[in-house]
Structure formats: C-alpha cells, structure tokens
Amino acid sequence: MTPASHLRYDQTGWLLACATLSLAPHASHLPLSLVGVCALLLGWRGLLAQRGKPLPNRFLLLALAACLVALVGAEFQRLFGKEPGIALLAGLLSIKLLETRGIRDARTVILLSFFMQMGLFLYKQTMGVAALALTGSVTTVAALLSLEGRAETPRARGLAAARLVLQGLPLMAVLFVLFPRIQGPLWGLPADAYTHRTGLSDSMSPGDVARISESGAIAFRARFEGDPPPPAERYWRGPVLSDFDGRTWRQAQGSVTDTPSYRSQGIAYTYTLTLEPHNRRWLLALDFPAAAPDLRYSSDFQLLAQAPVHTRLRLDLVSHPATRVGLDESDSVLRQALYLPPKSNPRTRALGARLRAEASARGDIPALAIAHFKASQLAYTLDPLPFGQDDVDSFLFDRRQGFCEHFAAAFVVTMRAAGIPARVVTGYQGGEINTVDGTFVVRQSDAHAWAEVWFAGKGWQRMDPTAASAPRRIDSGLAGALPGIDRLPLLARSDLPLLRALRDNLEAIDNRWNQWVLGYNPARQQALLSALGLARTDWVSLTALLAAAGTCVAGLLAAWALRQRSPADAIDRDWARFCQQLAAIGIPREPWEGPLDYARRASHRRPDLAGSVSAIATTYANLRYGQSGTDPTTVQRFHQSVKAFRPR
Numbered sequence: 001m002t003p004a005s006h007l008r009y010d011q012t013g014w015l016l017a018c019a020t021l022s023l024a025p026h027a028s029h030l031p032l033s034l035v036g037v038c039a040l041l042l043g044w045r046g047l048l049a050q051r052g053k054p055l056p057n058r059f060l061l062l063a064l065a066a067c068l069v070a071l072v073g074a075e076f077q078r079l080f081g082k083e084p085g086i087a088l089l090a091g092l093l094s095i096k097l098l099e100t101r102g103i104r105d106a107r108t109v110i111l112l113s114f115f116m117q118m119g120l121f122l123y124k125q126t127m128g129v130a131a132l133a134l135t136g137s138v139t140t141v142a143a144l145l146s147l148e149g150r151a152e153t154p155r156a157r158g159l160a161a162a163r164l165v166l167q168g169l170p171l172m173a174v175l176f177v178l179f180p181r182i183q184g185p186l187w188g189l190p191a192d193a194y195t196h197r198t199g200l201s202d203s204m205s206p207g208d209v210a211r212i213s214e215s216g217a218i219a220f221r222a223r224f225e226g227d228p229p230p231p232a233e234r235y236w237r238g239p240v241l242s243d244f245d246g247r248t249w250r251q252a253q254g255s256v257t258d259t260p261s262y263r264s265q266g267i268a269y270t271y272t273l274t275l276e277p278h279n280r281r282w283l284l285a286l287d288f289p290a291a292a293p294d295l296r297y298s299s300d301f302q303l304l305a306q307a308p309v310h311t312r313l314r315l316d317l318v319s320h321p322a323t324r325v326g327l328d329e330s331d332s333v334l335r336q337a338l339y340l341p342p343k344s345n346p347r348t349r350a351l352g353a354r355l356r357a358e359a360s361a362r363g364d365i366p367a368l369a370i371a372h373f374k375a376s377q378l379a380y381t382l383d384p385l386p387f388g389q390d391d392v393d394s395f396l397f398d399r400r401q402g403f404c405e406h407f408a409a410a411f412v413v414t415m416r417a418a419g420i421p422a423r424v425v426t427g428y429q430g431g432e433i434n435t436v437d438g439t440f441v442v443r444q445s446d447a448h449a450w451a452e453v454w455f456a457g458k459g460w461q462r463m464d465p466t467a468a469s470a471p472r473r474i475d476s477g478l479a480g481a482l483p484g485i486d487r488l489p490l491l492a493r494s495d496l497p498l499l500r501a502l503r504d505n506l507e508a509i510d511n512r513w514n515q516w517v518l519g520y521n522p523a524r525q526q527a528l529l530s531a532l533g534l535a536r537t538d539w540v541s542l543t544a545l546l547a548a549a550g551t552c553v554a555g556l557l558a559a560w561a562l563r564q565r566s567p568a569d570a571i572d573r574d575w576a577r578f579c580q581q582l583a584a585i586g587i588p589r590e591p592w593e594g595p596l597d598y599a600r601r602a603s604h605r606r607p608d609l610a611g612s613v614s615a616i617a618t619t620y621a622n623l624r625y626g627q628s629g630t631d632p633t634t635v636q637r638f639h640q641s642v643k644a645f646r647p648r
Contacts, residue, residue, distance in 0.1 A: 006102050010151045012049040014143035015109050016042060019097055021136040022116040023090050029123055031075045034087050037068070041094035048098075056098055064095050086119045103147050113140045127513040138165050170553045176520070177528070178546040180539055199278040200426050200447060202239050204249045206391050209426065210382055210403040215444035218276060219428060220284055221511060222440040225270040229286065231430065233321050235450065235462065236284040236442060238427035240300040242336045246344035247391055249409065249424050252336050254299035261299065264290045266322025271440075274514065275313045281305050284427060284442075286319035287462070299333070300423075301325055301460075312514060326459035329421075337421035337454060345392040345413055352417025365418045366453055369411060370468045376400060378407070380470035404466045408449040411465040421454040425462070435501075436508035571635060574642040575620050582613070585647050595621045609647055616641050 007015075020042055027035050041064075048055060068091040069079070076084040093112040100106055117133040117140070142161035146152075152160075199219060200212065220236075228234070241249035269286055283295070283303040291297075292315070296304040305313065340349065355368045379401035392413045395406045402410075408424050415422035429448035431440050450464040534545070579589045579598075587605050589598045599617030603610035619638045623631075 007100070007106060008146075008151060009049060010157075011106065011143075011146045012045075012100075014139070014146045014157070015097060015100065015106055016046055016049070018113045018136065018140040018143040019093055019109060021139050022113040023093065025120055025129070025132045025136075026086060026090055026116065029083070030087055030090060033071060033075065034091060037071065038090055038094045041091075041098065045094075045097045055101065058099065061095055061099050064098075065092065068092070068095065082122050086116075086122065089115060089119065106143075106147055110140055110144050113143075127510055127517075130513075134165070138162055141165060167557060170557065171550060174546065174549045174553055177525070178542060178549060180522075180525075180542050199276075199280075199444060200238050202241075202251045202280065202282075204241055204405055204409075204424060204426055204449060205247060206395075206406060206409070207384075207403070209405040209447050209449050210384075212447040213382065213403070213445045217444045218507070219278075219442050219444050219446070220273055220275040222271045222273045222431070222442070223438070224440060228271075228431075228433070228440055229269055229321065233286070234430050235287060235321075235448075235464075236428040236431075237287050237302065237425060238284055239282055240298075240302055240423060240425050240452075242300070242333075242423040244339065244341065244413075246341040252300075252333075254333075256296050256298050256304060258296060259291050260288065260297040260301070262288060262301070262323050262325045264288065264318075264320040264323050266320050268318050268320050270318045271316075273315045273317055274511075275309060275315065277309050277311055277313075279308050279310060281308055283309070283313075283315065285315075285317055287321045288319060288323040288325060290318045290320065292317060314515075324459050326454060327457070329454060329459070334421045334454065337423050338416050338419070340413065340416050345390045347390075347393045347397050348410065348413050349417040351396070352414045352419075355414070356418040359418075362420065363455060365420055366415065366463055369414050369418075370463075370465060373407070373411070373465055373468050378402070378469045380404075380407075380466065405449040407465040407469065408451050411451045411463065415451070415453050422463075423452050425450050425452055429464075434504045434508055434511075436504045437511060439508070439511055441507065571620065571623050571638065574639050578616055578620075578642045578645060581645060581647055595624075606647070612641070612645055616645060 023038055023042075030038075047053075069088065072084050072087045072091065073079055076087065078084055079088070089112065093109065093116060096105070096109055096112060100109055113136065117136045120129050120133050123129070138158070138161050141164055142157045145160055145164075146157060201208065222228075239251055242252040243250040268290075271286075273283075273285065275283060281296075281304045283305055285303045288301055289295075289303050294306060295315075296306065298304055303317075351372065352369075355365050355372070359365045359368055376396065377400065378396075380403070381401045382403060384395075384399060384402045384406065391406075392410045395402045396410050405424075405426075412422040412424050426447070426449045428442050428446040429450070430446045431442040433439070434441050448466070450462060450466070452460045453463055454460050534541070575595070582602055583589070585606070587602045593601070595617040599613050602613045606613075616638070619634065619641065623634060623638060
C-alpha cells in the first residue's frame with residue numbers, strides 16, 4: 001500500500017459523488033459484470049476515505065487495469081467503437097479514483113467525469129438524458145470548486161456550482177442559436193453508432209411482428225391539418241414483401257424513381273410526420289403519398305429516403321388513400337406475386353384450389369377466404385404455440401392461433417394457390433392522439449402486417465385478414481384487441497388511465513424537446529435568422545454574428561458580476577471605516593502593515609483603546625484569513641464592534 005491521499009475528506013467526497021453521478025446513467029448500457037466492477041471500485045475508494053486508509057500501490061492498479069481491458073474485450077469481442085470505448089472509460093475512471101492523491105489527479109477525475117456525461121448523448125439525446133448530464137455536470141463543477149478553496153458545507157458548495165452553471169446558460173443559448181448547424185448529430189460514430197434500433201425489418205418470419213409489438217417505443221409522430229383519417233384508413237405503409245421461400249417473406253427487387261408511378265386521386269390527408277431513426281431507407285406514410293421533394297418512390301409504392309434514416313426525420317406529406325395503383329402492373333411482378341415454393345404448405349394449396357373452384361368469379365375468392373378464416377375460429381394472440389415445418393398449414397389447420405403476420409401470410413399463400421397475385425405489406429396500423437398536444441402517436445406496438453391482392457382493371461387492393469378474426473385490432477389498437485395481456489407494453493395498456501395520462505404529458509414535453517432542440521437543423525436556423533432580418537447566413541456572417549453576440553453576453557455577465565457584493569465586501573468596508581477612525585486621531589495605517597501589526601502599534605500609542613483595537617483587528621484577521629470563513633454571526637458581531645468604536 002502507498003501513502004494516503006493528500007486530499008481533504010470533503011474533496012474526496014465530491015470526487016466520488018461526481019464520478020458516481022457520471023457513471024450511474026450508463027448502467028443501463030454497460031454489461032452487468034462491468035457495472036458490478038465499477039460499483040465495487042467506487043465502494044472501495046469510499047471505504048478507504050472513510051477509514052483514512054492508504055491507497056493501493058501502482059502494481060495492483062496496473063493489474064486491475066489489465067483485468068478491466070480483458071473484461072471489456074470478452075464482453076464486446078473488440079476494444080474499439082462506441083460501446084467498448086464507453087465501457088473502458090467507465091472502468092478507468094473508477095480505477096483512477098484509487099490513485100487520486102493530489103489536486104492534479106483530482107482534475108483528471110473531473111475531466112473523465114465530463115467525458116462520461118458527454119458519452120450519454122452517444123446513446124440517446126432525450127430531455128431525460130440532458131437532465132442526468134446536467135445533474136452530473138453541476139456535481140462535477142462543485143468537485144472542481146472544492147479543489148480551490150476551504151471546506152464548505154455540501155449545500156453551499158452545490159449552490160455555488162449551480163450558480164456557475166446558470167451563469168453559463170446565456171452563452172450556451174447564443175452558441176446553440178447561432179453556431180452553424182450541421183445536418184445530423186455530431187455524436188455519430190462509424191460502424192456502431194446506429195445499432196440496437198427497434199422496428200420493422202425488410203423481411204418477416206413467424207413471430208417477428210409479435211416481438212416488435214411488445215415494445216412501447218414511439219415509431220413516429222404525425223400532426224394532421226384537420227381531422228386524422230378514420231381507424232380503418234390508418235395503415236402506415238412500410239416494406240412490401242413478395243419473395244417467399246416457404247417460411248420467410250422478403251422484399252423483391254424493384255425500380256426506384258423520383259416521382260410516384262400513380263396519379264393521386266380522392267380525399268387528401270395533409271400531415272407532418274416526425275420519424276424516429278430506424279437505419280433503413282424506407283419511410284412510413286399513409287397510402288399513397290403525393291410527390292414531395294428529396295424523396296424516392298419504389299415500384300411497389302413504398303416511400304423511400306435518399307439515405308438510411310439515422311437521425312430523427314421530419315417530413316411534410318399529403319396522402320391519398322383512395323388512389324388506384326398498379327393498374328398496368330408488369331408480368332414479372334405478377335409472376336413473383338404468384339410464386340409458391342414446391343411442396344410447401346400442401347393443405348393451404350388445396351384450400352386455395354378449392355376456393356377457386358367454388359367461386360363464381362375471381363373477384364369472389366378473397367371474400368371466400370375471409371369467410372373460411374372466420375369459420376375456422378382463428379384466434380388472435382401475441383403468444384401463439386410453436387409451429388411446425390409448414391407454418392401456414394400449421395396455423396390454419398392445427399394451431400389455429402397467431403398474430404397478424406400469421407394471418408397475412410396465410411391469406412397471401414391461399415390467394416396465390418387460388419391463382420390471384422398477392423403479397424404481404426408490413427408497417428403500422430392505428431395510432432392514438434396525445435390528449436395534451438394533439439399529436440398523433442404511432443408506437444412499435446402498432447406494428448402490423450396485411451395483404452394486397454391484384455385484379456385486372458382494379459390494380460392492387462388492400463386486404464386485412466386479421467380484421468376478420470380481431471376487428472377490435474383495427475378499431476381500438478392492440479390494447480383493445482388483447483385487453484389485460486401482461487406482455488403488452490406497459491404504456492400501451494388500456495386499463496391504466498392514470499399512467500397513460502402521465503405518459504401523454506411526458507411525451508408531449510419530449511416532443512417539444514425533439515422539435516425545438518434536437519430538431520433545430522440548418523433549415524430552422526435559416527428560417528429563424530431570416531425572420532430576424534438576416535438574409536445572409538453563410539459561415540462568415542454567422543461567425544461575425546456569433547462573436548458579436550458572445551461578446552455582448554460576456555460583457556453583461558461581467559458587469560453583473562462586478563456589481564455583486566459578497567460578505568467579504570461588507571467586512572472590508574467595516575475595516576476601512578475602523579482604519580479611518582484611527583487615522584482621524586493621528587494613527588494612520590501604513591500600507592505595509594497587517595491588521596495585527598497595526599493593532600499593536602495603535603495600542604502602544606493609545607493604551608486606553610488597546611482592548612477594543614486588539615479585539616477588532618483579531619476578529620478581522622480571522623474573518624479574512626482564518627479557517628472559520630465568513631461566519632454570519634461573527635460578521636455581525638464585527639460590524640457592531642466597528643460601529644460602536646468611536647475614539648477621541
């Protein structure tokens with residue numbers, strides 16, 4: 001063991017507090033093994049400080065650091081990237097506290113704590129994360145202040161740190177508004193910056209949509225001009241899946257153009273959609289969006305972005321659900337929409353052939369299939385029993401229970417077996433209005449799969465076989481179709497009204513944060529500055545404006561600081577008054593004299609004043625240079641003593 005730390009007990013306490021508050025929010029992102037190691041190291045450091053024990057030697061710390069690197073490598077299978085980098089930083093911060101003996105080491109701990117607070121934004125940029133980072137920053141500033149002065153109470157130290165942070169907010173606001181904006185977050189890292197996103201995929205196997213529906217995370221928000229569409233029209237189109245290998249549905253290759261291949265018609269819904277990042281090019285929109293700048297349109301009527309959606313995206317769209325699409329569909333697309341793998345799902349193939357034989361016209365086959373689904377009493381459930389090798393046959397004839405992807409897949413296979421081109425469409429169905437801010441919110445729990453069938457002269461038409469067995473899924477969402485199910489997302493439960501009200505309020509606040517803080521992009525900056533009469537907003541003019549505004553803010557803060565008076569100012573004013581009174585009777589203080597030397601000389605000249613002069617000078621010296629600081633009671637007694645001192 002090496003000598004104990006030279007830091008005061010309060011300084012060590014503040015360092016432990018800032019490190020703990022900087023590391024704690026990362027607990028949900030770090031492996032449990034590393035969280036446990038960091039907790040043990042912090043607890044060990046606190047125990048050493050409490051008992052006044054010496055710190056461990058450097059060889060032990062080097063061994064701990066090597067073990068930490070090995071642990072991170074084992075957990076992440078790599079040492080580079082966002083997640084292993086944050087993990088290494090967390091462990092090294094905990095180890096650093098065990099070798100922190102002096103002010104220099106303490107400043108390193110403070111710097112690492114600031115890095116950990118900044119690292120929170122590599123995962124999320126929500127208002128809650130910002131609040132956690134702010135709490136950690138205030139504590140870290142308090143730790144920094146503790147290194148520069150005498151010991152103070154935690155309350156006084158915390159208030160001083162909070163005042164410093166508040167004083168920096170005006171300059172932060174200037175930087176936020178005027179600093180040239182860069183599209184996309186500054187915290188994006190290569191390779192792993194966009195991992196671990198929840199949402200739809202470009203393929204679908206049995207159970208995939210059910211797993212997505214167990215999440216209550218928001219997929220996107222929409223704000224309509226006027227009333228939103230009725231529940232039966234709230235189909236938000238995502239990936240279209242035509243390629244089927246007997247179990248998994250995948251997207252087929254198609255063309256992409258800058259304008260839609262259809263002509264919009266019928267009722268129009270105008271809305272602004274704010275899409276959460278999902279790392280894919282496809283967007284979510286009501287059928288069928290009209291042409292919009294900077295967007296792409298696929299041959300299967302998906303709306304696409306120019307690049308994968310790595311950041312929150314805001315779109316102004318107009319959709320026409322009644323538009324007729326695919327009237328002149330190509331033969332290759334129709335052949336793909338009729339293909340079934342050989343020897344797969346033989347019973348469903350037989351069902352399709354029978355329905356084709358029973359139908360008096362091709363257009364009657366979908367209705368006959370829906371009637372068969374109803375008669376089979378298929379159950380809609382979030383947790384179906386395991387299926388066999390032929391998933392569709394097992395669903396329709398054996399298990400008779402499944403989620404929306406089972407209904408859609410079974411219907412499409414039946415249609416193809418009956419000779420009708422069909423495909424699966426995935427996306428979201430439904431949504432709900434936030435009663436606080438009026439925003440239309442669609443969650444991952446609203447993920448859905450339905451079918452499209454094609455008829456000559458009519459084009460592609462939506463068919464939703466799930467609605468036949470669970471009509472409340474369309475009218476009331478997942479919570480209405482499966483009330484009381486424990487696996488439903490907590491925030492989507494319909495039997496918890498108080499929790500839903502709290503959720504609506506928090507999400508309304510979070511939406512404002514997203515729109516006005518995270519959504520402050522170059523276009524919004526341009527619009528704001530144009531509204532202020534600044535038409536030219538290139539980097540030269542923005543830099544000049546930023547420098548001018550920053551100078552003004554700094555000047556105002558400096559002027560305010562100079563006008564502030566502290567208790568020490570009142571003490572010095574009383575001391576100056578005391579010195580003036582002695583100077584008036586012929587005993588002026590020399591510039592080189594300290595208070596005690598001055599008191600001894602004055603007492604020698606006027607023995608009759610020695611008691612009062614010595615007491616006042618000693619109290620002043622203790623207040624200005626002693627350990628007690630500016631104690632309010634002592635300051636008040638000093639003021640009364642000077643006020644009562646009237647030498648003649």
